[in-house]
Amino acid sequence: MLTKILARGGPASGYLFLRYLRGMVLLVATPISLLLGWVIPDVTAGLVKLANSERYRAARYLKQPEAAPLPDALPRHAGDVVTLFKDKSFLRSLLLLLMPAVVIVELVVAVIAVVAIPATVIAMVLWPLDPGGFNLVGVPIDAWWKALVFGPLQLLVGLGFLGWVAPAVARGHARAVLALLAPSAEQVETARLNERVAELTRTRAGAVDSHGAELRRIERDLHDGTQAQLVSLAMRIGIAKQTMAADPEKAAKILDDARDGAEQAMTELRGVLRTMYPPILADRGLAGAVSALSARSPIPVELRVGELGTVPASVEAAAYFVVAESLTNITKHSAAGHVDLLLERRGSELYLAITDDGIGGARINEQADLLGRGSGLHGMVHRVEAIDGQMELQSPIGGPTTVEVILPCA
Template sequence: MVTKILSRGGPACGYLAVRFLIGMGLLVSLPLALLVVWLPDVRRGLVRLARFERSQAARYLGLPEAVGTWSFKRSLTLLGLPFVAVPELFVAVVAVVGAPAALASMALWKVDPGNVSLMGLGVDNWLEALTLGPLQVLVSLAVLGWGAPALARRHARVVYDVLAPNEAEQLSQRVEELTRSRAGAVDSHGAELRRIERDLHDGTQAQLVSLAMRIGIAKQMMAEDPDRAAKLLDDARDGAEQAMNELRGVLRTMYPPILSDRGLAGAVSALCARCPLPVELRLGELGHVPAAVEAAAYFVVAESLTNITKHSAAGHVDVLMERRGPELYLAITDDGIGGARVSAQSDQLGRGSGLHGMLHRVEAIDGRLELRSPIGGPTTVEVVLPCAS
């Protein structure tokens, strides 16, 4: 219980404390900056701060971080940060210091009776110390586990909403996202073609060349040494089987055979059944799903379950897949530690690159992927894939 309270309250108090420091820094530096710095530089600095604050709010809430431009007028709302940061810091201090201070006051009240306080009241006897002390511990733990996280989420949500880009900025952001997704899809497609070419060249092609040589040698030796020729043909047969297995492996990465055999619902059910963690699978009506969408959905579930098993420390996974009009909706949720991020390179724990590849696979067919993974969890990957032909 205490561990859960600390995991919830620690990041919340840290978030509120940093907002206080930024607010006080803004309060002190802005008047000086207006005196000694060019106004356009001040404007740019405030816009960059607004972008940073919304990014931090999105990170804390586990929401996607918006990119693009921010207007100066919207950034002016940050001038109210110092006024809300002071009471927020008070809550964070109470949450962090309240319990240790209560234990210290309970033990040391006799050193200075009447001047040691618990719950804001002076303590001059053991009855008050043993009554007010545990009460202050409980109150501070409640603030740490529930009050501070609720306040931090509320602050982050207000910042996230108030500093949201307007329609023109959202349109510009969407254009940038489409440009980036198309470039990523082209790069991903090129990398996939190079991988397939490499697998075929280094594996299957080498096996087929060796197979042709063995058959040719066996044909020449058939009359003079039939036993050795027969052995070469046996080796050639084994080589042909190995080449077929390698070719199946290459094809499996392009379109898993289980999708052809059992359909998308059956393939995803098999993935969930093989997962070492308990998985609750909820399947709605899927209707007709194009092959490219089937493959993308299958690989999203496979990669998500792999990531959860390796990195999340989760105890349960929930998978929802259903048709919503012309789109296939997919959501994978786990109750793990959270903190997942999409990045091109893996972090020190090996996380991130798998989600990056998943994002490219989804965007390549004009789908959308949203990751929500606040610190402490839960983590949800939502994917929407267009199914209209």
């Protein structure tokens, strides 16, 4: 019972003490804020930040999810009173100025909750040293019977304040802060839209960068591989044509080499095309394509595929390349002996999880590290975020490493 009382009263009293200190600071700063706030923009911006800090601590005390903050104060020039009084966050944060009106009462509650029990014990033990000099519930103690009657009474009062009154006052204060300093529905929606715009700007920029890098890679592969093979093929056919009349056997040998070169060029061209949109996706679907990737992996893969339903082509391609890149990374860098791969539909989302038992330590970097790791994961993130998906990497040192991907299918 006593443990529960302390567990409730301790945090509540601490919360009330800190609110008192902040209230006193506010009381001192209020005249300065009112005089200088309209001139110095940082003063009003600071008041909004203080309001958000109070909301955060109130939600934390109540053990609630983090409260939506007030949007930052509107940018303005010194003396711009029109913008100041249009700023809904500033106007809402002015309610903080009510705090000094209640923190004195809350401080009294917190002091009684914290001090009553120790003061009772001290008074009951030491009153003989100074009869009448110690008080219990306001009664001077000059006899043992008074100590034995009023001491337990003050103990009950102290326990009541510590276990019930202080927590109730603290909860009331925290709930009032969350209610009074809450942003309006319009502010919440505007903040959500702004955040969404910022996220889309970031992911689309990443997608454009990734797309540009992909085009440069395809151009490089075609230029250095397929184009070189085709140029060599044209030269061999030309030489064979010139030598056909004089030396048919040599011409035939050159044409055989040209045929081998043509086959090699076709193989390289198919490889480039597979990196653009794998034909196997159109032929066998996502489940079949992932199954083929797992079968080709040099590391054993335990594949679990649930019912996928209809999956958009862009989502299929993203999931396929995530699996392909992940298996390549695991083979090159993880020293793993086993891979678990889960692919399933969860409502309107496609869920993909790839776990290996390797050494871990994978990180998402824009540039590859000294071991060549990281840049592939960065490309995977761009590919996933480009279609509003989410990717999470967990790879502690020593393993295991898990890549989780959620892709919207609606």
